[in-house]
Amino acid sequence: MAALEINNVCKDFGSEQVLKDVSLAIDSGEFLILVGPSGCGKSTLMNAIAGLEPVTSGEIRIAGESVTWQTPAERDIAMVFQSYALYPSMTVRQNISFGLEMRKVPKAEREAAVERVADLLQIGHLLERKPSQLSGGQRQRVAMGRALAREPKVYLFDEPLSNLDAKLRVDMRTEIKKLHQRLGTTIVYVTHDQIEAMTLADCIAVMRDGRILQLGSPDEVYNDPVDLFVAGFMGSPSMNFISATLVGGSGAYRLRVETPGEETLELPWPQERETPALGEKVGERVILGLRPEHFTEDDARLGEYAEGVALTPRITVVEPTGADILLQLKLGDGEATARVGPKCRVKAGERLTLRIDMGRAVMFDRETEKRLA
Ligand SMILES: Nc1ncnc2c1ncn2[C@@H]1O[C@H](COP(=O)(O)OP(=O)(O)OP(=O)(O)O)[C@@H](O)[C@H]1O
Numbered sequence: 001m002a003a004l005e006i007n008n009v010c011k012d013f014g015s016e017q018v019l020k021d022v023s024l025a026i027d028s029g030e031f032l033i034l035v036g037p038s039g040c041g042k043s044t045l046m047n048a049i050a051g052l053e054p055v056t057s058g059e060i061r062i063a064g065e066s067v068t069w070q071t072p073a074e075r076d077i078a079m080v081f082q083s084y085a086l087y088p089s090m091t092v093r094q095n096i097s098f099g100l101e102m103r104k105v106p107k108a109e110r111e112a113a114v115e116r117v118a119d120l121l122q123i124g125h126l127l128e129r130k131p132s133q134l135s136g137g138q139r140q141r142v143a144m145g146r147a148l149a150r151e152p153k154v155y156l157f158d159e160p161l162s163n164l165d166a167k168l169r170v171d172m173r174t175e176i177k178k179l180h181q182r183l184g185t186t187i188v189y190v191t192h193d194q195i196e197a198m199t200l201a202d203c204i205a206v207m208r209d210g211r212i213l214q215l216g217s218p219d220e221v222y223n224d225p226v227d228l229f230v231a232g233f234m235g236s237p238s239m240n241f242i243s244a245t246l247v248g249g250s251g252a253y254r255l256r257v258e259t260p261g262e263e264t265l266e267l268p269w270p271q272e273r274e275t276p277a278l279g280e281k282v283g284e285r286v287i288l289g290l291r292p293e294h295f296t297e298d299d300a301r302l303g304e305y306a307e308g309v310a311l312t313p314r315i316t317v318v319e320p321t322g323a324d325i326l327l328q329l330k331l332g333d334g335e336a337t338a339r340v341g342p343k344c345r346v347k348a349g350e351r352l353t354l355r356i357d358m359g360r361a362v363m364f365d366r367e368t369e370k371r372l373a
């Protein structure tokens with residue numbers, strides 16, 4: 001039985017359609033991440049699941065039961081809002097245990113729950129303070145603690161770590177992952193953070209303009225995007241989109257990439273990645289999608305680049321990130337980013353031989369922006 005099922009949900013605010021026929025289902029214990037640009041409807045969907053906003057049409061089911069017309073309290077959900085409102089007159093301890101008190105949980109159990117989440121979220125030293133005496137990041141952790149003190153059917157977290165510093169954020173991410181592995185609770189989680197999405201999710205829903213464009217495992221949305229938007233949205237730095245002409249025919253398709261002032265490249269398209277759609281696009285302009293890590297400068301890694309094609313572009317910018325180096329290079333009618341190892345010694349203005357792993361490349365239709373192959 002699905003822990004959470006959303007069937008054809010639409011939500012209008014006045015004349016604006018904010019959710020347009022949203023459907024999804026997640027199993028008990030699954031971790032679903034919602035991503036998408038600001039204003040695409042993520043919080044509206046969370047509020048609809050929680051029962052804070054009535055839907056215009058469609059149905060929401062929790063643990064097999066329709067909750068579409070139930071109040072938030074009846075739905076047995078714990079939520080952390082994007083604007084984590086705490087009760088200002090209560091201490092941190094009271095804020096965390098209040099929900100349990102409302103549910104008539106005995107005192108000893110409430111106290112144990114407070115200790116448990118305070119420890120988890122590193123807020124033990126703040127328990128007797130009021131929200132006004134906390135920093136934004138501390139308040140956010142208290143809001144998280146308030147939700148985690150309970151054991152509801154579903155947790156809803158709307159950007160719960162957005163106000164934390166980089167280190168704490170990574171620590172909390174690991175804690176949430178551990179907690180999920182230990183308790184196996186069902187979680188719906190909104191984030192703008194790519195790494196959070198990829199590391200926490202069992203399943204990612206990529207939203208745009210009130211619709212779900214793709215629902216799949218992190219591996220699917222990253223490596224097998226359905227369209228140009230999903231491909232460009234997932235991953236940082238973004239996938240490179242290179243204008244190319246499809247030439248050749250079945251068994252020997254190639255992508256011709258013309259770069260002003262450089263030799264024209266013909267990149268062979270791997271036969272096992274051919275699709276019937278390619279037949280109709282021969283001679284036409286298409287968009288080649290290559291992630292920065294699909295370029296390599298390191299011959300030691302060539303084994304996995306059996307389809308590799310060499311190019312020697314001029315490097316325009318070198319950006320060391322610590323763990324690796326990002327290179328900007330001219331390719332096609334624009335620039336592309338390549339991610340190379342930290343030992344690469346190339347300088348801006350020099351040329352460097354790189355190989356492209358065509359085994360992981362993707363191709364899109366220019367007009368429809370849908371995946372071709
Ligand atoms: N109560 C409301 N009345 C009218 N319009 C609303 C209301 N709540 C949200 N909207 C509109 O609905 C759209 C979706 O908003 P929502 O808050 O769901 O976006 P979001 O994906 O959560 O964005 P963000 O990433 O910025 O939090 C926006 O255009 C917003 O202006």
Ligand SMILES: [Mg+2]
Pocket residue numbers: 042043044082158
């Ligand atoms: Mg939001």
